[in-house]
Amino acid sequence: MVTAHPLPEGFTELEVFAIGTALLVEALLGFCLNGLTIISFRKIKDLRTPSNLLVLSIALADCGICINAFIAAFSSFLRYWPYGSDGCQIHGFQGFLTALASISSSAAVAWDRYHHYCTRSKLQWSTAISMMVFAWLFAAFWSVMPLLGWGEYDYEPLRTCCTLDYSKGDRNYITFLFALSIFNFMIPGFIMLTAYQSIHQKFKKSGQYKFNTGLPLKTLVICWGPYCLLCFYAAVENVMFISPKYRMIPAVIAKTVPTVDAFVYALGNENYRGGIWQFLTGQKIEKAEVDNKTK
Numbered sequence: 001m002v003t004a005h006p007l008p009e010g011f012t013e014l015e016v017f018a019i020g021t022a023l024l025v026e027a028l029l030g031f032c033l034n035g036l037t038i039i040s041f042r043k044i045k046d047l048r049t050p051s052n053l054l055v056l057s058i059a060l061a062d063c064g065i066c067i068n069a070f071i072a073a074f075s076s077f078l079r080y081w082p083y084g085s086d087g088c089q090i091h092g093f094q095g096f097l098t099a100l101a102s103i104s105s106s107a108a109v110a111w112d113r114y115h116h117y118c119t120r121s122k123l124q125w126s127t128a129i130s131m132m133v134f135a136w137l138f139a140a141f142w143s144v145m146p147l148l149g150w151g152e153y154d155y156e157p158l159r160t161c162c163t164l165d166y167s168k169g170d171r172n173y174i175t176f177l178f179a180l181s182i183f184n185f186m187i188p189g190f191i192m193l194t195a196y197q198s199i200h201q202k203f204k205k206s207g208q209y210k211f212n213t214g215l216p217l218k219t220l221v222i223c224w225g226p227y228c229l230l231c232f233y234a235a236v237e238n239v240m241f242i243s244p245k246y247r248m249i250p251a252v253i254a255k256t257v258p259t260v261d262a263f264v265y266a267l268g269n270e271n272y273r274g275g276i277w278q279f280l281t282g283q284k285i286e287k288a289e290v291d292n293k294t295k
């Protein structure tokens with residue numbers, strides 16, 4: 001099957017194999033870690049708090065990114081896209097929906113943590129559920145737009161996965177890109193920056209650093225920044241001058257998000273880590289229990 005299909009233009013055999021393998025590893029690792037986060041939430045009663053519902057929302061979205069990456073890995077190994085042009089539109093939509101839901105849920109977690117640590121107000125179930133629903137509907141709104149004609153989904157340079165078509169650089173693309181990045185990158189980034197700065201000040205005053213306040217924003221900027229740069233570069237210059245293999249790098253970096261998020265939001269969170277440990281070993285960690293109660 002592999003030999004029947006020619007290599008995509010601009011890629012050597014080794015490069016296609018390397019990208020497929022990277023996508024597969026990202027998909028499997030991210031799926032296992034986020035799957036563990038989701039199952040622990042289901043099984044461990046102590047984990048089922050309104051704040052952790054937002055962490056669950058990130059994990060669900062990240063599992064969606066992994067499914068997207070898995071399909072991309074599979075077709076990379078085939079060297080062609082076997083699902084037709086409708087399949088390409090669905091793949092682009094599904095990837096965008098879950099990626100944008102992951103970004104807005106991360107901003108929701110930042111907002112919740114700000115209130116938890118700085119204003120000492122407790123998140124209610126109704127608020128947490130509303131925020132989660134809003135994050136997903138907001139992501140659905142932006143990801144459905146290219147299907148309706150504002151922006152467009154098309155093949156990535158490797159031609160084995162689909163995303164926003166940045167190759168045209170016309171007015172339709174530019175207006176969509178600007179609106180998309182303001183509402184799905186800059187505003188969530190600003191919420192995270194201000195929230196974690198305030199939390200950092202609070203931790204500094206008390207001398208107790210409960211978690212690394214720099215990591216969530218760094219994750220957003222490092223994982224999504226290259227994609228953002230590529231898309232903005234495409235808005236002002238002819239992106240076709242960049243070699244297809246370099247244009248695949250931001251997509252591969254972005255798909256590390258599920259793995260990184262699992263470490264930052266679930267395993268990097270004292271309470272959640274305790275719950276995962278309890279799910280895996282059956283042992284309850286007393287400190288996590290105390291922390292939960294003093295929350």
Ligand SMILES: CC1=C(/C=C/C(C)=C/C=C/C(C)=C/C=O)C(C)(C)CCC1
Pocket residue numbers: 068072094095096099100156161162163164177180181184185224227228231251254
């Ligand atoms: C374009 C763009 C963004 C979103 C990118 C997304 C969501 C990419 C998803 C790609 C996928 C899933 C590819 C699958 O093969 C941001 C970060 C909001 C910033 C502004 C530019």
